[in-house]
Amino acid sequence: MIETVTRPHRAHLVRWAAQRPEVLVLSADLTASCEADLFRDTYPGRFFSLGMAEQNMMGFAAGLAREGFFPYVHTFAVFITRRPFDQVAMAIGYPSLPVRLVGFLPGLTTPGGVTHQAIDDVGLMRLIPNMTVLEAGDATEVTSVLDVAQAVDGPVYIRQLRGEVPRLFPADAPMRLGRARVLAGGDDLCVVSSGICTEEALRATAALRAKGLGVRHLHVSTLKPFDDPAVLDALAGVRLGVITMENHSVIGGLGDAVAALMTKHGVGGRLRRLGLQDTYAHGAGKAYLLREYGLDAAALVRAAETLAGARLDIDDSDLAAVRMGTLTAAEKTEDL
Amino acid sequence: MASLPTAAVKHTSPETMPPATAPATAQAGHAATRTAGATAADVRRVADAVRRRVLDYTLQNNGGYLSQACSSAELLATLYLRVLRLGPSTAPLVPRPFAGVPGAGNPEAFTGADYNGPRDPALDRFIFSPVHYALVLYSLLIELGRLGPDGLEAFNQDGSTVELIGAEHSPGHEVTAGSLGQALSQAGGIALARRLKGERGRVWVFMSDGELQEGQTWEAFAALAHHRIGNLGVYIDANAQQCDGAMADTMTIEPLAGRLRAFGAEVHEVDGHDSDALAAPAADFGGGDRPLAVIARTDPCRGVELMRARAPRLHYLRFKSDAELQAYAALLATLDAEARA
Numbered sequence: 001m002i003e004t005v006t007r008p009h010r011a012h013l014v015r016w017a018a019q020r021p022e023v024l025v026l027s028a029d030l031t032a033s034c035e036a037d038l039f040r041d042t043y044p045g046r047f048f049s050l051g052m053a054e055q056n057m058m059g060f061a062a063g064l065a066r067e068g069f070f071p072y073v074h075t076f077a078v079f080i081t082r083r084p085f086d087q088v089a090m091a092i093g094y095p096s097l098p099v100r101l102v103g104f105l106p107g108l109t110t111p112g113g114v115t116h117q118a119i120d121d122v123g124l125m126r127l128i129p130n131m132t133v134l135e136a137g138d139a140t141e142v143t144s145v146l147d148v149a150q151a152v153d154g155p156v157y158i159r160q161l162r163g164e165v166p167r168l169f170p171a172d173a174p175m176r177l178g179r180a181r182v183l184a185g186g187d188d189l190c191v192v193s194s195g196i197c198t199e200e201a202l203r204a205t206a207a208l209r210a211k212g213l214g215v216r217h218l219h220v221s222t223l224k225p226f227d228d229p230a231v232l233d234a235l236a237g238v239r240l241g242v243i244t245m246e247n248h249s250v251i252g253g254l255g256d257a258v259a260a261l262m263t264k265h266g267v268g269g270r271l272r273r274l275g276l277q278d279t280y281a282h283g284a285g286k287a288y289l290l291r292e293y294g295l296d297a298a299a300l301v302r303a304a305e306t307l308a309g310a311r312l313d314i315d316d317s318d319l320a321a322v323r324m325g326t327l328t329a330a331e332k333t334e335d336l
Numbered sequence: 337m338a339s340l341p342t343a344a345v346k347h348t349s350p351e352t353m354p355p356a357t358a359p360a361t362a363q364a365g366h367a368a369t370r371t372a373g374a375t376a377a378d379v380r381r382v383a384d385a386v387r388r389r390v391l392d393y394t395l396q397n398n399g400g401y402l403s404q405a406c407s408s409a410e411l412l413a414t415l416y417l418r419v420l421r422l423g424p425s426t427a428p429l430v431p432r433p434f435a436g437v438p439g440a441g442n443p444e445a446f447t448g449a450d451y452n453g454p455r456d457p458a459l460d461r462f463i464f465s466p467v468h469y470a471l472v473l474y475s476l477l478i479e480l481g482r483l484g485p486d487g488l489e490a491f492n493q494d495g496s497t498v499e500l501i502g503a504e505h506s507p508g509h510e511v512t513a514g515s516l517g518q519a520l521s522q523a524g525g526i527a528l529a530r531r532l533k534g535e536r537g538r539v540w541v542f543m544s545d546g547e548l549q550e551g552q553t554w555e556a557f558a559a560l561a562h563h564r565i566g567n568l569g570v571y572i573d574a575n576a577q578q579c580d581g582a583m584a585d586t587m588t589i590e591p592l593a594g595r596l597r598a599f600g601a602e603v604h605e606v607d608g609h610d611s612d613a614l615a616a617p618a619a620d621f622g623g624g625d626r627p628l629a630v631i632a633r634t635d636p637c638r639g640v641e642l643m644r645a646r647a648p649r650l651h652y653l654r655f656k657s658d659a660e661l662q663a664y665a666a667l668l669a670t671l672d673a674e675a676r677a
Contacts, residue, residue: 063525
């Protein structure tokens, strides 16, 4: 059973910022929902409520950053990347200011429906020159992502997790900028996953391996820049092809980044991109949505079967048998 | 309260900063400093010269943002001569060429804020929001000796920073504000940061009235009031014009004074061509707990009566015929002769 950590960001942010007086938190009426409430209560002089006014908040963050502070903007990913896109691009992106945009509720992790599901945030932020894009995939990355972001000279978008977060990676193996985690080796298939999809992928790759397939598996946490030589190495020389898996539209995110790398270097053969297939989603539980939109372990098995050109006879009970533990958040009852 | 992030803040030699003393302009024959006790007559002389220079370049380019010079010449001249506490320019008289966009890989990138003097805790900052007024600002910087007399040779030329619509690398500019309505929020962040650092200098924002149509502007005023930001003042060129024509026909923002007061600002409504009236609200501003908003009611044809025939489309002047161009050229000749007399 995988260890589950409750609200890892909440307490870590306070500890991490203790010796960093230049770190501020800006919030837009979702303070506890983004686990910034303990920071607010601990450092009230470094916390600024900007209300439901994200466009202005981005400008304030830019101004504070120009004066030497490091604003950590906390709100839902949709409200960072959609509504104030022009402000992020012009006030923060163009001058390359050290603003850290911490976006919560990535993809299908919320039952809040289409308005709250960030299915295009990675694509939108990757489009902005100077922007670094990071995504946390487990409790270890939820906490270590702050060190990675803080070391970046320029703006950073963090696709962050909240609530009950599994610990897939050892606590002493922090996220590193531009370095994928190589989780398994094998020469038949290459699976590249990010965010919460890595846990689903781990279940599927275990089942595939039990059927005799050699599956190399990488977990990616730096979505831009996308220049890790280990990823390029993994994409090359694989027999059946590559599968990407992301909690995001297949347009603009991990799948497109992998596709661009493969075509640039002429490696990797066939590519299947798992993710939202150019569609919006709707409000429902996470497990239901992952299955509906082909983002669960079973979907990865089907993609592997397509590339292998053969049925692998893996059913739900096989996947359940290798189940490594699940997110136990009571999603339907969480505050939005 | 937050401590000063000393290591992170890049200041420009504050210890050796002299008080605000800009170099006098030998060409224009007047002192370009607030502390020199500039008067309304000084402002008028500078404002008239700015109008002439903008008209000249409008003729040379067969078009330009002339009405903006007509409405804002006294306002911007008053800010630089009588309101802003600025040090002398630390920028070259000849504008630098574009050094590439900012980014981690480009240490050569710069802003044009150094035309407004060095950063210093005691000095003011100037944030220029409606950057299609850039030619007005460049012309003013020339009259004040902050930009060389030939500074406009690079105006609207490829590879130049003296752009038609300014960005943060353009002389006198500090932020990239061309997507209108965004600069006030950035100035708010700067003002908040300066308060956190205990700096006495104030932050001044020059805005156009059309920007009050953007929702973000009202978000910003709400935030300024909520956070009791009393070191930020806004001057609004209320010329009642925008690209489509009269603001009253496009999307009214009136009653502007009442709206701004309701949002928590200290509001003054003045004749935007009266330098004394413009300067008065700024005297001793900075110690309170709410932002200042000065609505400068202005005439977009002031000094160029010919343009009135084009109302209500005054946003960008493009000559429709050679005869029209000749009429404006004749006006410039007359104005130049008057100035020499």
